[in-house]
Amino acid sequence: MSIWEYANPVKFIRTTDLVLPWVSALAVAALVVGLVWGFFFTPEDYRQGSTVKIIYLHVPAAMMAINAWVMMLVTSLVWIVRRHHVSALAARAAAPIGATFTIIALVTGALWGQPMWGTWWAWDPRLTSFLILFLFYLGYMALWTAIENDDTAADLTSILCLVGSVFALLSRYAVNFWNQGLHQGASLSLDAEENVADVFWYPLLVCIAGFVLLFVALVFLRTQTEIRARRARALLARERQA
Amino acid sequence: MMPELGKYAFAVLASYGVSLALIVVLVAMSLMRARRVRAELDKIEERTKRHG
Numbered sequence: 381m382s383i384w385e386y387a388n389p390v391k392f393i394r395t396t397d398l399v400l401p402w403v404s405a406l407a408v409a410a411l412v413v414g415l416v417w418g419f420f421f422t423p424e425d426y427r428q429g430s431t432v433k434i435i436y437l438h439v440p441a442a443m444m445a446i447n448a449w450v451m452m453l454v455t456s457l458v459w460i461v462r463r464h465h466v467s468a469l470a471a472r473a474a475a476p477i478g479a480t481f482t483i484i485a486l487v488t489g490a491l492w493g494q495p496m497w498g499t500w501w502a503w504d505p506r507l508t509s510f511l512i513l514f515l516f517y518l519g520y521m522a523l524w525t526a527i528e529n530d531d532t533a534a535d536l537t538s539i540l541c542l543v544g545s546v547f548a549l550l551s552r553y554a555v556n557f558w559n560q561g562l563h564q565g566a567s568l569s570l571d572a573e574e575n576v577a578d579v580f581w582y583p584l585l586v587c588i589a590g591f592v593l594l595f596v597a598l599v600f601l602r603t604q605t606e607i608r609a610r611r612a613r614a615l616l617a618r619e620r621q622a
Numbered sequence: 623m624m625p626e627l628g629k630y631a632f633a634v635l636a637s638y639g640v641s642l643a644l645i646v647v648l649v650a651m652s653l654m655r656a657r658r659v660r661a662e663l664d665k666i667e668e669r670t671k672r673h674g
Contacts, residue, residue, distance in 0.1 A: 419638065420625055430627040433634050437641045480648045488637040495633050594645070598652055605656045612663045615670055 387464035389607045396600040403597040410590030417583040425580075434492045435576070436584055440591035442485035442510070442551075448478030448595060449513065449541070449548035452520075456538035466603065468534035469610065471541065472524050473602035477595055479517035486510060506563040509550035516544035530610055 386392050418436035425432035452474050458467035489507065490500040501507065520540050527533035576584065627634050 415638075420623070424628075429630050430625070430634050431630045433625075433627075434637045437637055441641065476651075477648065480644050484641045484644055487640050491633045491637045491640075495630050598648070601656055602652050605652070605659050608663045609659045612659065612666050615663075615666045619666075619670065 384462075384464070387462070387466050389466055389611075392466050393604050393607060396604060400597060400600050403593055403600065407590055407593035407597050410586055410593055412590075414583050414586030414588075414590050418580075418587060422579055422583060428496060431492055431495055432580060434488050435580060436587045438485060438488040438492060439584060440588045441481045441488065443588065444591045444595050445478055445482040445485050445510070445513065446548050446552050447592075448474050448481060449517075449544060451599070452478065452541050453545045453548070456541040459534050460538050465530075465534075465610065466607065468530075468538065469606035470599060470603045471537070472534075473606050474595075474599050475517055475521050475524070477598045477602070479514065479521065481591070481595075482510065482514040482517060486514065504563050506551065509547050513544065513547045513551050516540070516547055520544065530613070 386395060415436055419433055422433065424430050452471040455467040455471040455474075458464055459471070486507075489510075493502070494500045520537055523537050523540055524533050527536060
């Protein structure tokens with residue numbers, strides 16, 4: 381069995397129909413457990429007070445904002461190289477989810493930054509590259525809707541996705557590239573000295589799992605929708621020609 | 623039951639409120655569009671079948 385079998389729209393819909401209820405249930409369970417654990421049953425941080433509870437939303441959302449773009453990059457490359465429609469439609473389906481996670485990361489970052497840094501916003505390398513990533517998400521979604529021909533739209537949005545990947549990478553590594561700005565380094569570094577304490581770390585892991593599963597479930601659902609919408613457009617075009 | 627959030631209550635509660643609202647809107651919009659597109663496609667396929 382090859383992964384390219386799932387590039388067949390019918391096979392993709394049939395397989396994801398089977399998996400979707402389980403992934404959705406796991407996503408809800410992980411999010412409820414992680415957020416309730418983090419919000420109600422973790423202590424305050426000795427420096428950041430109760431604002432540490434924002435970590436359970438801010439970190440998973442920021443991670444998934446970048447990872448969604450990486451997924452779009454991979455599926456766009458598959459479209460460019462192998463011309464599988466499902467991969468282009470999966471990239472299209474992922475964009476609004478990634479954009480929502482980027483807004484959550486920006487808003488929770490501002491709400492966390494105000495009491496900790498004394499400002500809602502700073503033109504810090506990580507914050508700025510995240511804002512540009514958000515603008516790329518908007519541009520990507522606008523480009524899909526602006527072009528009538530699906531294949532042309534997939535071609536152009538794939539190129540935009542390649543360009544935007546620079547900012548997805550910058551969002552992740554900006555703190556390392558430029559040793560300046562307000563934003564701290566990675567909270568989840570493999571370096572033990574950098575990591576958050578276990579009491580915050582375990583619920584955070586559950587929340588990250590919840591965000592990943594939510595992303596997968598929504599990508600499956602929205603890709604199915606894009607496949608059906610594409611078929612409907614094709615049938616309508618055929619009707620008009622007849 | 624409610625944890626003591628002290629002077630940072632606004633920042634914490636607003637973060638949870640905005641994030642959960644955005645997630646709920648995203649899920650609801652995805653489900654509604656999925657249902658609408660599915661119904662539209664069924665209608666078009668039915669029409670196509672009838673007219674050969």
